[in-house]
Amino acid sequence: MLVRELTEKDYIESLKLSEYAFQYKVPESEIPARLERLRNHKVLGIWDEDILAAKLHIYPLSIYMKDAEWKMGGIAGVATYPEYRRNGYVNTLMIDSLEHMRNNHQIVSLLHPFDISFYRKYGWEILNETKKVTIEKMNLRFLEPQQGFIRRFSRETHNEDIEKVYQQYSAQFTGMLKRETYWWKQHVYDKDSQMAVYYQPNKEAMGYMLYHMKDSKMEVQELVALDHEARVGLWNFICQHDSMVGTVTIHLASQDPFPYFLQHPNVKIELHPYFMARVVDAEECLRRFPFLLENEPLFLHFEDSHAPWNNGSYLLGKGDLKVFKEKVGGQCVHPPKKGIRLNINSLSAILFGYKRPIELYEMGYLKGSKPEIEIFEKKVPALKSSFIDFF
Missing domain, CATH: 3.40.630.30 (Gcn5-related N-acetyltransferase (GNAT))
Incomplete structure (x- = not known):
């Protein structure tokens, strides 16, 4: 074939x-x-x-x-x-x-699955979840007024302030797409989209929301805020549409604090798995990953049936990585006596911050001694995965 x-x-x-x-x-x-x-x-x-x-x-x-x-x-x-x-x-x-x-x-790959179990067979694992919040008109209640102001833009008037906010926001997470200007215009905006940007009084952009309205409904496709002031300012802008809409739907990263800070946070919330991610080159990913180095050395043994170059044993030291790939009959063999054994799905979930090593160990996805798992847990920094694009 x-x-x-x-x-x-x-x-x-x-x-x-x-x-x-x-x-x-x-x-x-x-x-x-x-x-x-x-x-x-x-x-x-x-x-x-x-x-x-x-x-x-x-x-x-x-x-x-x-x-x-x-x-x-x-x-x-x-x-x-x-x-x-x-x-x-x-x-x-x-x-x-x-x-x-x-x-x-x-060195990594992302995709949007039509069937999560299908792509898991090939080594992709869940990257993130999205939060969909539905708010009825009666709950569009203003919070305290903010000092800043809102300016609206479109695909034609898109500017670099929006891109700077997105880039700063993305630095808080793992997995966020690097957006070039052409990507914004071809893949982020659609023909009905509008962009509302929250500016501080000094004219520094601190947040934005991408949205469209149709049939008395507002759908917020993205809401990105760098601080709570911008978050509240954008919420108050949504509330300014209370005479125009009956329902507001907001799509958010699962870690976003909305709607906790509302006066009436008892709104409909739906959480869904969204994109999937895969480590393509394990050695390169491990070399680049910001492990915490003040712990004991640790062996990781990988199994990757679809990308055999990843099979092998990797020693995480203090600031260095050593790779051992003993070949027998063309197959890479892992020393079984010491270290943690895991597949590429689990490695992907850990490096992107979707799951912690101890969580996967408790579910049976990591094999090794409890002390080794605890070392691994200490080596992996606290990370949050997110992805808000589509392709």
Whole structure:
């Protein structure tokens, strides 16, 4: 089964497969722009003679790991025509994509799952959860007035103040996408979006909310605040629409303190798993990860059935990393007597801060002695994962 990277002459076939698999139709006037965007992707495909039977897109992106940037491969557009399903085509594409990403130094990968259990088989694990808050008009009650002011923008008037707020906000988390200006205009805004920015009296932007209104409903797609003043200022701006809307829906990071600080915080809250993440290159990720170094050395033994270059034993020392990959019959073998054994899913959950080592140990995902788990727990800093984009 041959996987081939698509070239420009194949892009229209890729678009046709997406339209069929995801059941939408691109207007004729928008096709040139859609095809132009594919120039920025790597599209892998499997062919049956001249028919594109299955495909997978890799977006070359970067994410923030607090104040660091890591290259990331974003998986999207995984599709197969019905007559070619259950032939192992997607399996082949998923495994092949890992090698492509590794060769391009994309050391981690993110995707939005149609089925979490499906992608877990290939090593991706839950990255974050989103919080959806629904507020009825009667609960739109103002908090104390703030000294700052609101200015509204659109895709056409988008400015760097908004990008600076997002970048500062992203540095609090692991997993947030590094957004270039083109990404804001092509992927963040839609044709109905408006942007409200909260400014302090000195004209420094401290928060924003991206929203749209339709049929007496306001949907806040993003609400980002750098401090509580901005958070309250944006909430009061929402309340200013009390004569225009009957319901407000706000999408937030799961760690956001909203609605705790409201006068009446008893509102409808829904929590959902959102994106998934995977370590593509374990050695490089471990070298870059900000482990706390004042603890004892610790062995980690990895199993990665789909990316065998990750298999091996890794010694976390005080400021250094040693890698041991003894090969027997072409397979990497892990010394079983000392250290913690874990798969790539668990490593991904730990490095992104979605789960702590002790949590995974208690659920049976980490194998090792309790003292070793406690050492690992001390080595991993407290992190919070988040992701608010979509691709």
